[in-house]
Amino acid sequence: xxxxxxxxxxxxxxxxxxxxxxxxxxxxxxxxxxxxxxxxxxxxxxxxxxxxxxxxxxxxxxxxxxxxxxxxxxxxxxxxxxxxxxxxxxxxxxxxxxxxxxxxxxxxxxxxxxxxxxxxxxxxxxxxxxxxxxxxxxxxxxxxxxxxxxxxxxxxxxxxxxxxxxxxxxxxxxxxxxxxxxxxxxxxxxxxxxxxxxxxxxxxxxxxxxxxxxxxxxxxxxxxxxxxxxxxxxxxxxxxxxxxxxxxxxxxxxxxxxxxxxxxxxxxxx
Amino acid sequence: xxxxxxxxxxxxxxxxxxxxxxxxxxxxxxxxxxxxxxxxxxxxxxxxxxxxxxxxxxxxxxxxxxxxxxxxxxxxxxxxxxxxxxxxxxxxxxxxxxxxxxxxxxxxxxxxxxxxxxxxxxxxxxxxxxxxxxxxxxxxxxxxxxxxxxxxxxxxxxxxxxxxxxxxxxxxxxxxxxxxxxxxxxxxxxxxxxxxxxxxxxxxxxxxxxxxxxxxxxxxxxxxxxxxxxxxxxxxxxxxxxxxxxxxxxxxxxxxxxxxxxxxxxxxxxxxxxxxxxxxxxxxxxxxxxxxxxxxxxxxxxxxxxxx
Numbered sequence: 001x002x003x004x005x006x007x008x009x010x011x012x013x014x015x016x017x018x019x020x021x022x023x024x025x026x027x028x029x030x031x032x033x034x035x036x037x038x039x040x041x042x043x044x045x046x047x048x049x050x051x052x053x054x055x056x057x058x059x060x061x062x063x064x065x066x067x068x069x070x071x072x073x074x075x076x077x078x079x080x081x082x083x084x085x086x087x088x089x090x091x092x093x094x095x096x097x098x099x100x101x102x103x104x105x106x107x108x109x110x111x112x113x114x115x116x117x118x119x120x121x122x123x124x125x126x127x128x129x130x131x132x133x134x135x136x137x138x139x140x141x142x143x144x145x146x147x148x149x150x151x152x153x154x155x156x157x158x159x160x161x162x163x164x165x166x167x168x169x170x171x172x173x174x175x176x177x178x179x180x181x182x183x184x185x186x187x188x189x190x191x192x193x194x195x196x197x198x199x200x201x202x203x204x205x206x207x208x209x210x211x212x213x214x215x216x217x218x219x220x221x222x223x224x225x226x227x228x229x230x231x232x233x234x235x236x237x238x239x240x241x242x243x244x245x246x247x248x249x250x251x252x253x254x255x256x257x258x259x260x261x262x263x264x265x266x267x268x269x270x
Numbered sequence: 271x272x273x274x275x276x277x278x279x280x281x282x283x284x285x286x287x288x289x290x291x292x293x294x295x296x297x298x299x300x301x302x303x304x305x306x307x308x309x310x311x312x313x314x315x316x317x318x319x320x321x322x323x324x325x326x327x328x329x330x331x332x333x334x335x336x337x338x339x340x341x342x343x344x345x346x347x348x349x350x351x352x353x354x355x356x357x358x359x360x361x362x363x364x365x366x367x368x369x370x371x372x373x374x375x376x377x378x379x380x381x382x383x384x385x386x387x388x389x390x391x392x393x394x395x396x397x398x399x400x401x402x403x404x405x406x407x408x409x410x411x412x413x414x415x416x417x418x419x420x421x422x423x424x425x426x427x428x429x430x431x432x433x434x435x436x437x438x439x440x441x442x443x444x445x446x447x448x449x450x451x452x453x454x455x456x457x458x459x460x461x462x463x464x465x466x467x468x469x470x471x472x473x474x475x476x477x478x479x480x481x482x483x484x485x486x487x488x489x490x491x492x493x494x495x496x497x498x499x500x501x502x503x504x505x506x507x508x509x510x511x512x513x514x515x516x517x518x519x520x521x522x523x524x525x526x527x528x529x530x531x532x533x534x535x536x537x538x539x540x541x542x543x544x545x546x547x548x549x550x551x552x553x554x555x556x557x558x559x560x561x562x563x564x565x566x567x568x569x570x571x572x573x574x575x576x577x578x
Contacts, residue, residue, distance in 0.1 A: 104360055110331070112359055115351055121321040122356055125328020132310060133332075152352075155321035162316075 006211035009079070010040035014240050015267055016075035016088065022260040024092035026100055030238040030250035031144065032072035034175040037211045038142060038233060043076040046218055048137065051081040054107040060137045061126050063111045065119020066144035066173060067102040074098050074106070082108035117150025119143060120170060124160050127168040127228075140218075142171045146178030149187050154199070157228075161200035166222035170201075170230040173208065175237035177248050196230045208233025241266050272300050272369050272428040274405035278412040279337060283308050289416070290329055294322045294340040297369075300428075301339065319344055323352035323364075330362035335416060341370040342384045346391050346423070357421045358394035364422075365415045366391070371401075371425040372462050372513035372542075373556035383556075384425065385542045389518030391423045392491045398422040398443050399491040401512075403464030404434040407488050410441035418443060427462040429553055434464050434486070446494040452483030455567055455574070456501035459511040460487050460520045463563075467511045470563035477564075480571060490520055495527045502528055502535035507574040509538050509567050513557070516541035536573045540566040 004012070017032040043049075047060045064073045071091065078088050083097070083106060090096040097106060101114030111122055119141045127139040147153060160168055174192065176183045183189055196203045202223030206213040214233065221229040237251070238244030241263040255263060280303050283289040290311045291304050305312045315322035319340065326336045338345055345366050346353065357364045368384060375382035392399040398418065402408040408426055415422040422443075439447065446458075450471065459467035464486050474480040483505055485497055501508055510521035521539030528535060546559050 112355060115355055117320070118324055118352065118356055121324025121352070122328040122331070124321070125325035125330070126332050127328075128313070128325065129329050129332030129334055152318075152320035152324065155316075155318035156324070159315060159318070159321055159325070 004044070006037065006040045006044050006215065009044045010036040010211060011240070011267055012079065013040055013072050013075045015264060015269055016079075017072040018241075018255065018260060018263050018267075020071040020075065020088060020091045022255050023089070024100075025254045026071065026092050027252050027254060028068040028071070029255065030177070030244055030247070031066060031069040031173075033239045033241060033244060034235040034237045035069055035072060035142065035173050035208070036240060037209050038171055038173065038214055039072050039076050041211050041215045041218065042140065043080055046215065047140065049080070049108070051108065054082060058135070058137055061110050061123065061139040063113065063119040063123050063141045064102050065113050065141050066116070066147055067113030068100070070098070070100060070102045073102060077106070077108040080108070082106075116144065116147040117152040120153050120156035120160070123168060124156050124163070124165065127160070127165040128163055130167055131163070131165065138167055138169060140169045140171065142173065144178070145172055145174045145176060145183050145189060146186075148172065148189055149178075157196065157199045157201065160228040164226045165228045166224070166226055168228040169218065169221045170228070172230065172232050173235055174232050175235045177237045177246070177251065179251060181248065193232055196232070200227060202227040202229045203232065204229070205232045205234065208235035209239050271402060271405050271408045271426040271431050274408040275367060275369070275412055275426065276300055276303055278409045280304050280307055282413070282416045283311065286335065286416075287311070288333060288335045290334045290336045292322060292326050292329070292336060292338045294319050294344055296340050296344070319348040320352050323349035324356050326364045327352070327356035327360060327362045330357075330364050331360065335363050335365070337365045337367055339367045339369065341428070342368065342375055342382045343387060346384070346387045350390065353391060354394050358396050361396045361420050363419055366421070366423045368423070368425045370428040372427065373553045374427050374429045374462075376551050376553045376556040379550055380548060385513065385515050386518065387425055388423075388490055388514055388520075396420055397491065398489070400443065400489050401425045401461030402488050403459060403461055403486045404431055406433060406435040406437075406439055407441060407486065410439050411488060414441060414443050425461060429462075431462060432465045434468060441488065443489050444492040444494055445489065446485050446487040446497045448497070449484040449486055452481040453505060454481045455507040455509065455571055456483040456485060456505045457509050457511060457563070457567065458485045458487050458498070458501065458520065458524065460490060462513050463511045466557065467563055470567065473564045474567055478568070480567070482567065487520065490523055493523050493527055495531065498524055498527050499531055499533055502533045506577075507536040507570045509540055509563070509570050511563055512541040514541050516543060536570050536577060538566055538570040538573070
């Protein structure tokens, strides 16, 4: 596999996700673009995975709990050889292998997500089992900020600390826009870090669109022995395409031909 | 039934280290034998059923055989989407044990009356639904749940249900038990209504000289269609008996099977109805509000006689 920088990998994933949602006329491109760097770092060597053995027992577990950002996740799995690139071409088509939300049965996918607030409880079970079995793999969950409205997130947060699951890392894509408006206007999460700290988690806040910062935080986890870790990743929804950035419209809209061309031009695709 | 469950689970856990028990902060003075013997494989998820069910799925995806225990509607309705998406969709090896279903908690009010659970949970793919009729059926069904890879829903009483069967039985999923032969009518009981149905069969014979076939049908899904077809063809009338809403329980499943099989018979459903909502009382009082099984059977016999 050709080694690329995390930044270059993120750019590549953004391009692929844009092409996928354009072809499929699918939604959620803004939610894909915000996590470009996070997904790139995770799948550019950070996670211990083997595409030839997707069910390798010692693999790290990754759950994309914000399952609506499936396109960029699928792009990463495809780039890492979990399944043929031809599957990407048929994203969301009739009888396609890849659905609009992350769905089981795809090599590399641990868990189906689309209904929010499911990833943390399931990952908690995985982390608890790993601790019990003396296994060394990590469990990493990527959630959205709007997802943190769900009560099940806080049920899981409470119990993960109780079980002292320091093999569990949550990343929150804090792009500050949820489905119907700004997070601060809908159900403000502020003070967000303090909420997690109060739940007895180790917390780091990073620029989630900075690969080095994301990688550093992931590498430092667990931040406190005996505590689960949360990385609050401050990101920009639609990051990388100027007219999509920080704009709720791109939670829903699919780019037309002109918009795709403009977006790809910004990402310097020849 | 609850004691039989805990006892059986302890035996299985001693045999197989993959067996775990998760509770939603319930089971005080019942689960202790497991907790004392296998503390590392017991988790109290607190009063948080959504997280409990998701966590159970995560444990199962890590190779564990997870029994989730709670009471009444709490391990089903409160975490229904987790059962649907995390457990059923992924065919996760999670066994949901709802104790004190139906009107066990009759005096506690409607929040504690689990009378729609079989329909709701049974709607999901991959899900087996069972309802043991006595402690002996409970033992066998818990063993079958352990042996079966995939999700199982077990609804059971916890009111000290009497032993009906005379000795140990082997009860694979999808099989019913013929408790006694009969030619005039068939009573098919599921779960906690079994002992009342036995009494009703006695009453029908003693007071009305009616020969009632009696079948215990603990598995609602998959259904023992052969036993139903034979009952319809050989006795010409069926009464289904369940402590569940009759609009969506055993009776409807039996009717569905008969229609698909092209078999016409009299079928009367005995169970809970919407007019019982909001009523309060002991389990026996609540059951009396459903009418008597014998009266329902007599209605079925009349319908059979009037059938053209």
